Amino acid sequence: MAIIEVNGLRKSYAGRPVVDGVGFTVEAGEIFGILGTNGAGKTTTVECVEGLRHPDAGRVRVAGLDPAADRDRLTRILGAQLQDAQLQPKITVREALELHAACHQNPADWRALAERLGLADRFGTRFAELSGGQQQRLFIALALIGNPQVVVLDELTTGLDPRARRDTWQLIEDVRAGGVTVVLVTHFMEEAQRLCDRVAVLDRGRVVALDAPSGLIHRSAASVVMSFTPLGALDTGELAALPGAGSATRQGDRVVISGTDETVESVLSLLARRGITARELRVTDATLDEAFLALTGAEH
Protein backbone atom coordinates (compact mmCIF):
# COMPACT_ATOMS: atom_id res chain seq x y z
CA MET A 1 0.00 0.00 0.00
CA ALA A 2 1.38 3.39 -0.98
CA ILE A 3 1.66 5.81 1.93
CA ILE A 4 3.22 8.65 -0.09
CA GLU A 5 2.17 9.53 -3.64
CA VAL A 6 3.88 12.26 -5.63
CA ASN A 7 2.73 12.98 -9.19
CA GLY A 8 3.88 15.64 -11.63
CA LEU A 9 5.44 17.78 -8.86
CA ARG A 10 6.77 21.12 -10.09
CA LYS A 11 8.43 23.99 -8.27
CA SER A 12 10.28 26.97 -9.74
CA TYR A 13 12.26 29.75 -8.11
CA ALA A 14 12.37 33.04 -10.01
CA GLY A 15 11.15 31.26 -13.12
CA ARG A 16 13.83 28.54 -12.87
CA PRO A 17 12.36 25.04 -12.50
CA VAL A 18 14.16 23.14 -9.72
CA VAL A 19 11.58 20.34 -9.47
CA ASP A 20 10.34 19.52 -12.91
CA GLY A 21 7.65 16.84 -12.97
CA VAL A 22 8.81 14.55 -10.15
CA GLY A 23 6.74 11.44 -9.45
CA PHE A 24 7.15 8.45 -7.15
CA THR A 25 5.26 6.40 -4.59
CA VAL A 26 6.56 5.16 -1.25
CA GLU A 27 5.12 1.93 0.09
CA ALA A 28 4.17 1.69 3.77
CA GLY A 29 7.02 0.15 5.75
CA GLU A 30 9.82 0.71 3.27
CA ILE A 31 12.99 2.75 3.49
CA PHE A 32 12.86 4.92 0.40
CA GLY A 33 16.00 6.79 -0.62
CA ILE A 34 16.24 10.03 -2.58
CA LEU A 35 19.63 10.52 -4.20
CA GLY A 36 20.91 13.26 -6.44
CA THR A 37 23.63 15.74 -7.13
CA ASN A 38 23.78 19.08 -5.28
CA GLY A 39 20.84 21.23 -6.28
CA ALA A 40 18.97 18.33 -7.93
CA GLY A 41 15.80 19.27 -6.05
CA LYS A 42 15.80 16.65 -3.29
CA THR A 43 15.14 18.97 -0.34
CA THR A 44 12.53 20.95 -2.29
CA THR A 45 10.76 17.67 -3.10
CA VAL A 46 10.72 16.37 0.47
CA GLU A 47 9.72 19.79 1.82
CA CYS A 48 6.67 19.65 -0.47
CA VAL A 49 5.92 16.20 1.04
CA GLU A 50 6.32 17.71 4.53
CA GLY A 51 4.00 20.60 3.68
CA LEU A 52 6.78 23.14 4.23
CA ARG A 53 6.73 24.30 0.61
CA HIS A 54 3.80 24.64 -1.71
CA PRO A 55 4.16 23.04 -5.15
CA ASP A 56 3.50 25.13 -8.25
CA ALA A 57 1.83 22.07 -9.78
CA GLY A 58 1.35 18.39 -9.18
CA ARG A 59 -0.27 16.22 -6.57
CA VAL A 60 1.21 15.10 -3.25
CA ARG A 61 -0.58 12.81 -0.80
CA VAL A 62 0.69 11.42 2.51
CA ALA A 63 -1.67 8.80 3.92
CA GLY A 64 -4.36 10.44 1.79
CA LEU A 65 -3.67 13.97 3.09
CA ASP A 66 -2.65 16.96 0.99
CA PRO A 67 0.39 18.32 2.90
CA ALA A 68 -0.14 21.87 1.66
CA ALA A 69 -3.77 21.97 2.84
CA ASP A 70 -3.73 19.60 5.82
CA ARG A 71 -0.55 20.56 7.61
CA ASP A 72 -2.08 20.16 11.09
CA ARG A 73 -3.30 16.64 10.46
CA LEU A 74 -0.08 15.84 8.61
CA THR A 75 2.06 16.55 11.70
CA ARG A 76 0.25 13.67 13.44
CA ILE A 77 1.33 11.29 10.68
CA LEU A 78 4.68 12.59 9.49
CA GLY A 79 7.80 13.35 11.53
CA ALA A 80 10.61 15.38 10.00
CA GLN A 81 14.17 15.77 11.13
CA LEU A 82 14.98 19.25 12.38
CA GLN A 83 17.99 21.15 11.17
CA ASP A 84 20.40 22.02 14.01
CA ALA A 85 19.74 25.75 13.63
CA GLN A 86 16.23 25.05 14.91
CA LEU A 87 17.46 24.01 18.36
CA GLN A 88 18.81 26.48 20.89
CA PRO A 89 22.40 25.63 21.85
CA LYS A 90 21.53 25.90 25.57
CA ILE A 91 18.46 23.68 25.53
CA THR A 92 19.01 20.38 27.34
CA VAL A 93 18.08 17.00 25.91
CA ARG A 94 15.27 16.67 28.47
CA GLU A 95 13.89 20.14 27.67
CA ALA A 96 13.99 19.50 23.92
CA LEU A 97 12.18 16.17 24.31
CA GLU A 98 9.56 17.57 26.72
CA LEU A 99 8.96 20.64 24.58
CA HIS A 100 8.47 18.65 21.39
CA ALA A 101 6.34 16.01 23.13
CA ALA A 102 4.06 18.82 24.31
CA CYS A 103 3.50 19.86 20.68
CA HIS A 104 1.85 16.53 19.81
CA GLN A 105 -1.57 15.15 20.68
CA ASN A 106 -0.35 11.61 21.00
CA PRO A 107 3.32 11.82 21.91
CA ALA A 108 5.55 8.82 22.37
CA ASP A 109 6.94 8.18 25.86
CA TRP A 110 9.97 10.43 25.46
CA ARG A 111 11.95 8.68 28.20
CA ALA A 112 11.53 5.31 26.49
CA LEU A 113 12.40 6.88 23.14
CA ALA A 114 15.54 8.47 24.57
CA GLU A 115 16.48 5.14 26.13
CA ARG A 116 16.05 3.39 22.78
CA LEU A 117 18.20 6.01 21.09
CA GLY A 118 20.97 5.85 23.68
CA LEU A 119 20.30 9.33 25.09
CA ALA A 120 19.10 8.34 28.55
CA ASP A 121 22.37 9.38 30.21
CA ARG A 122 22.33 12.76 28.45
CA PHE A 123 19.07 14.28 29.73
CA GLY A 124 20.85 17.16 31.46
CA THR A 125 23.32 17.86 28.64
CA ARG A 126 22.92 21.03 26.60
CA PHE A 127 22.43 20.62 22.85
CA ALA A 128 25.70 22.42 22.05
CA GLU A 129 27.61 20.02 24.31
CA LEU A 130 26.39 16.87 22.58
CA SER A 131 28.66 15.13 20.07
CA GLY A 132 27.59 15.18 16.42
CA GLY A 133 26.32 11.59 16.73
CA GLN A 134 24.33 12.41 19.88
CA GLN A 135 22.81 15.47 18.19
CA GLN A 136 21.71 13.25 15.30
CA ARG A 137 20.17 10.79 17.76
CA LEU A 138 18.28 13.67 19.33
CA PHE A 139 17.01 14.75 15.89
CA ILE A 140 15.79 11.21 15.24
CA ALA A 141 14.08 11.19 18.66
CA LEU A 142 12.37 14.51 17.91
CA ALA A 143 11.28 13.25 14.48
CA LEU A 144 9.72 10.20 16.16
CA ILE A 145 8.22 11.87 19.20
CA GLY A 146 4.78 12.31 17.64
CA ASN A 147 4.52 8.56 16.94
CA PRO A 148 4.54 9.18 13.18
CA GLN A 149 3.74 6.67 10.47
CA VAL A 150 6.33 8.29 8.19
CA VAL A 151 9.64 9.92 9.04
CA VAL A 152 11.64 12.09 6.63
CA LEU A 153 15.38 12.28 7.27
CA ASP A 154 17.32 14.75 5.11
CA GLU A 155 21.10 14.20 5.03
CA LEU A 156 20.98 12.71 8.47
CA THR A 157 24.52 11.35 8.57
CA THR A 158 26.37 14.23 6.87
CA GLY A 159 29.27 15.27 9.10
CA LEU A 160 29.28 12.09 11.18
CA ASP A 161 32.36 9.92 11.60
CA PRO A 162 32.15 6.42 10.11
CA ARG A 163 31.29 4.77 13.44
CA ALA A 164 28.53 7.27 14.29
CA ARG A 165 27.22 6.88 10.74
CA ARG A 166 27.00 3.11 11.12
CA ASP A 167 25.30 3.48 14.52
CA THR A 168 22.77 5.81 12.89
CA TRP A 169 22.13 3.26 10.13
CA GLN A 170 21.30 0.69 12.79
CA LEU A 171 18.90 3.18 14.37
CA ILE A 172 17.15 3.74 11.07
CA GLU A 173 16.76 -0.01 10.62
CA ASP A 174 15.32 -0.22 14.14
CA VAL A 175 12.88 2.60 13.35
CA ARG A 176 11.67 0.74 10.27
CA ALA A 177 11.43 -2.50 12.24
CA GLY A 178 9.02 -0.58 14.51
CA GLY A 179 6.69 -0.14 11.51
CA VAL A 180 7.64 3.41 10.50
CA THR A 181 8.08 4.27 6.81
CA VAL A 182 11.39 6.10 6.26
CA VAL A 183 12.22 8.60 3.50
CA LEU A 184 15.94 9.18 3.47
CA VAL A 185 17.67 11.93 1.49
CA THR A 186 21.34 11.08 1.23
CA HIS A 187 24.57 11.76 -0.62
CA PHE A 188 26.13 8.52 0.59
CA MET A 189 25.80 5.69 -1.89
CA GLU A 190 26.95 3.13 0.67
CA GLU A 191 24.18 4.33 2.98
CA ALA A 192 21.55 4.03 0.26
CA GLN A 193 22.83 0.61 -0.81
CA ARG A 194 22.82 -0.67 2.76
CA LEU A 195 19.50 0.78 3.96
CA CYS A 196 17.11 1.54 1.15
CA ASP A 197 14.57 -0.86 -0.34
CA ARG A 198 14.22 1.47 -3.32
CA VAL A 199 15.80 4.73 -4.37
CA ALA A 200 14.77 7.55 -6.68
CA VAL A 201 17.71 9.27 -8.38
CA LEU A 202 17.02 12.95 -9.08
CA ASP A 203 18.97 14.91 -11.65
CA ARG A 204 18.17 18.53 -12.45
CA GLY A 205 14.69 18.31 -10.99
CA ARG A 206 13.67 15.02 -12.60
CA VAL A 207 13.58 11.39 -11.52
CA VAL A 208 16.09 9.70 -13.83
CA ALA A 209 15.84 6.25 -12.19
CA LEU A 210 13.74 4.52 -9.57
CA ASP A 211 14.57 1.00 -8.49
CA ALA A 212 16.08 -1.16 -5.77
CA PRO A 213 19.80 -0.36 -5.35
CA SER A 214 20.66 -3.80 -6.78
CA GLY A 215 18.42 -3.09 -9.78
CA LEU A 216 20.18 0.20 -10.47
CA ILE A 217 23.57 -1.48 -10.26
CA HIS A 218 22.51 -4.27 -12.64
CA ARG A 219 20.99 -1.85 -15.14
CA SER A 220 24.11 0.29 -15.11
CA ALA A 221 26.49 -0.34 -17.99
CA ALA A 222 29.39 -0.66 -15.55
CA SER A 223 29.56 -4.03 -13.82
CA VAL A 224 33.17 -3.86 -12.59
CA VAL A 225 35.64 -1.25 -11.38
CA MET A 226 39.33 -1.64 -12.15
CA SER A 227 42.03 0.39 -10.45
CA PHE A 228 45.84 0.40 -10.54
CA THR A 229 48.91 2.60 -10.37
CA PRO A 230 50.47 2.71 -13.87
CA LEU A 231 54.26 2.80 -14.01
CA GLY A 232 54.26 4.88 -17.19
CA ALA A 233 52.22 7.58 -18.92
CA LEU A 234 48.59 6.67 -19.56
CA ASP A 235 45.83 8.90 -20.91
CA THR A 236 42.46 8.53 -19.11
CA GLY A 237 40.68 9.79 -22.23
CA GLU A 238 42.10 6.84 -24.16
CA LEU A 239 41.00 4.43 -21.41
CA ALA A 240 37.48 5.90 -21.33
CA ALA A 241 37.17 5.16 -25.08
CA LEU A 242 37.89 1.42 -24.66
CA PRO A 243 35.02 -1.05 -25.28
CA GLY A 244 32.39 -0.99 -22.50
CA ALA A 245 34.22 1.66 -20.45
CA GLY A 246 31.91 3.89 -18.38
CA SER A 247 34.42 6.31 -16.90
CA ALA A 248 38.16 6.63 -16.38
CA THR A 249 39.50 9.00 -13.76
CA ARG A 250 42.67 9.64 -11.77
CA GLN A 251 42.60 9.39 -7.99
CA GLY A 252 46.05 10.47 -6.86
CA ASP A 253 48.53 8.23 -8.65
CA ARG A 254 45.85 5.60 -9.34
CA VAL A 255 43.71 5.22 -12.41
CA VAL A 256 40.11 4.07 -11.83
CA ILE A 257 38.08 2.68 -14.73
CA SER A 258 34.50 1.46 -14.57
CA GLY A 259 33.23 -0.86 -17.27
CA THR A 260 32.67 -4.47 -18.19
CA ASP A 261 34.79 -7.63 -18.33
CA GLU A 262 35.58 -6.63 -21.91
CA THR A 263 36.95 -3.30 -20.63
CA VAL A 264 39.26 -5.14 -18.23
CA GLU A 265 40.61 -7.29 -21.08
CA SER A 266 41.09 -4.22 -23.27
CA VAL A 267 42.95 -2.32 -20.53
CA LEU A 268 45.22 -5.30 -19.88
CA SER A 269 46.09 -5.68 -23.55
CA LEU A 270 46.69 -1.91 -23.88
CA LEU A 271 49.07 -2.04 -20.91
CA ALA A 272 50.86 -5.07 -22.41
CA ARG A 273 51.23 -3.35 -25.81
CA ARG A 274 52.68 -0.25 -24.16
CA GLY A 275 54.89 -2.23 -21.78
CA ILE A 276 53.34 -0.43 -18.79
CA THR A 277 53.28 -2.24 -15.46
CA ALA A 278 50.07 -1.89 -13.43
CA ARG A 279 50.96 -1.88 -9.76
CA GLU A 280 48.37 -3.00 -7.15
CA LEU A 281 45.81 -3.92 -9.77
CA ARG A 282 42.32 -4.44 -8.32
CA VAL A 283 39.08 -5.44 -10.02
CA THR A 284 35.93 -5.21 -7.89
CA ASP A 285 32.18 -5.42 -8.53
CA ALA A 286 30.53 -2.10 -9.33
CA THR A 287 28.52 -0.43 -6.55
CA LEU A 288 25.73 2.14 -6.46
CA ASP A 289 28.48 4.77 -6.89
CA GLU A 290 29.08 3.76 -10.49
CA ALA A 291 25.35 3.48 -11.23
CA PHE A 292 24.83 6.97 -9.76
CA LEU A 293 27.67 8.47 -11.80
CA ALA A 294 26.35 6.87 -14.97
CA LEU A 295 22.80 8.09 -14.29
CA THR A 296 23.67 11.66 -13.39
CA GLY A 297 26.78 12.05 -15.52
CA ALA A 298 28.27 13.63 -12.41
CA GLU A 299 31.57 13.58 -10.60
CA HIS A 300 31.17 13.46 -6.83
Ligand SMILES: Nc1ncnc2c1ncn2[C@@H]1O[C@H](COP(=O)(O)OP(=O)(O)OP(=O)(O)O)[C@@H](O)[C@H]1O
Ligand atom coordinates in the same frame (compact mmCIF):
# COMPACT_ATOMS: atom_id res chain seq x y z
N1 LIG B 1 13.95 29.35 -1.33
C1 LIG B 1 14.66 29.28 -2.45
N2 LIG B 1 14.78 30.32 -3.27
C2 LIG B 1 15.47 30.24 -4.42
N3 LIG B 1 16.13 29.14 -4.84
C3 LIG B 1 16.07 28.06 -4.07
C4 LIG B 1 15.34 28.07 -2.82
N4 LIG B 1 15.44 26.84 -2.27
C5 LIG B 1 16.21 26.10 -3.09
N5 LIG B 1 16.58 26.83 -4.17
C6 LIG B 1 17.38 26.35 -5.30
O1 LIG B 1 16.72 25.24 -5.85
C7 LIG B 1 17.66 24.26 -6.28
C8 LIG B 1 17.32 22.94 -5.64
O2 LIG B 1 17.58 23.04 -4.24
P1 LIG B 1 17.37 21.81 -3.26
O3 LIG B 1 17.79 22.28 -1.90
O4 LIG B 1 16.01 21.27 -3.43
O5 LIG B 1 18.42 20.77 -3.85
P2 LIG B 1 19.08 19.48 -3.19
O6 LIG B 1 18.98 18.41 -4.22
O7 LIG B 1 18.46 19.21 -1.86
O8 LIG B 1 20.58 19.96 -3.04
P3 LIG B 1 21.72 19.60 -1.96
O9 LIG B 1 22.14 18.20 -2.23
O10 LIG B 1 22.79 20.57 -2.31
O11 LIG B 1 21.12 19.82 -0.60
C9 LIG B 1 19.03 24.79 -5.91
O12 LIG B 1 19.62 25.35 -7.07
C10 LIG B 1 18.74 25.85 -4.88
O13 LIG B 1 19.71 26.87 -4.93
